[in-house]
Amino acid sequence: MSAAATIPSVGRPRRLGKALPGALWALLLLTPAFVSLASVSFYPIVNGLYLSLTNTSLITQEQDFTGFSNYVELWGDPQFWNAWWHTIWFTTASTVLETVIGLGMALILCEAFKGRGLVRAAMLVPWAMPTVVTSKMFGWLFDGQHGIINYLLLHAGLIDQNINWYGSTDTAMITIIIADVWKTTPFMALLLLTGLQTVPNSLIEAARMDGAKGWITFWYIRLPLLMPTLLIAGLFRALDAFRVFDLVYVLTGGGPADSTETLSTLSYKVLFSTLQFGYGSAVSTAMFVTEGVIALVFCLYLVRQIRRAQ
């Protein structure tokens, strides 16, 4: 570094020739990313908003501006509200289950035991597997006739006869929730584990010295410190669960009798089966708005929680 003082005089003429000012470089380097995101994410959202105000259909080739008529129709469409409630129910149930079970798993992984590395590695398997494969796999596990789940439950004496899991309107949504919880809980647990590991051990040791039982240290020390992580992970999971498509589309296609229809599968059908791009865009825009509201409510709650903690 002692040579540094002499460098400016030498470096200056060299730099003039080949270097652009920093700000220009920054702009240049960010451009590809901006172009990509603008054309594949922002443009479609704006265009979808416009399409939802038209009667665009690929069958009739019409494309006239119709104002809010699609939204008026949407408001009175029982199929839309059916899908809306299913999506909310699916999102709530799977997010809560995944967070609670994930926390349980994380607490176990926090302890030292033999084979912990193996368990942690195995937990990445459900996450890495393509969702379509998961869907087909649960189709086979929960098959109404020869599925292994029915076999095990029957032999354990928990049920009297085979359950037609995803073939019956009563249990189809439950089966999809189970599949989603299976796939995403282990990863949730790994995220929460990194949060738990930042809780200083000295705090827990100190509490133990004072005679605090395991679950008291959990309730009064670990959980409050973990809360921000828990809420952020829960938010991301909820937003992801809200968009559920692959699992439903492949396992039940929204059936039986629309009992598992979600907003994504409904939009897809309106778009690509009936080719009503105007109305389909209204469905997906309504979905986007709902998702935005969920994110907003979650964020407000998060900010309040963090403020209160300080």
Add this chain to the structure above:
Amino acid sequence: MNDTRSPLQTFAIYLGALLILVWSGGPFIWQFSTSFQLDKALTSGSPSLIPHPFTLEHYYNAFVEKQLHRYVWNSLVVSLATTFLCLFVGSLAAFALSRLNIKGRFGILMVILSVSMFPQIALVGPLYLVATNLGLLDTYTALIITYLALGLPLVTWVLFGYFETLPREIDEAARMDGVSAPGLLWRIILPMSLPSLVTTGLLAFITAWNEFLFALAFTSNIDRQTIPVGIANFTNLYYVPWGDIAAASAVVTVPLILLVLFFQRHIIEGLTQGGVKE
């Protein structure tokens, strides 16, 4: 902490660990075993984990009748192209945000990250119209362009987090030697970031390999359809060929699982840095 545990607590921890292991590995092990069993054995009413008799029939069906290798090829082309593009574009953006003084860089990062939260079903309709107009339906290009944008937020975010951990002194030293901004990225920062590039590349690859919605909408022909679309369409006229599906699942999942297990440490670290640690 170990010595303060009672035998009961130790038992509970091992039981919990065993349950997690069965939860994570069990279903796929059963799927794997299914792929080697005859249909007759699968529907006999007394399932067995050990294939008996052992058969490769389902693998034969998957490759010869259903042409699985053609889907695998399409997926490989699309996923590898996506991976390299994502790393290229993502590292440029992450470098600019981390190393060149940009006003409001956290705002920009937040916008990039929030893009990944857009519901994809809201994008697929308008993009389908664009692809139709440009003649891009049934092409690799349409899928690669879309997947680049899907993978970019996470790749940029993770690479940004990694670049931030590299000491600023190297920038200073490079600047004094007259190295320009791209030189700094290409010759100094990127070679130092190899572990992170491998992880983020793997994440981008998995995103593209597993994507279903856009592939379903944009391709209608086995020449361009990717694995998820192929497997979703794996049905016979009168019954569901569970054995064939299991074989195809094993073929497309086992390599992925091996990759992930090999890089597991980096994946967990990469994904959790920044986002949750704060």
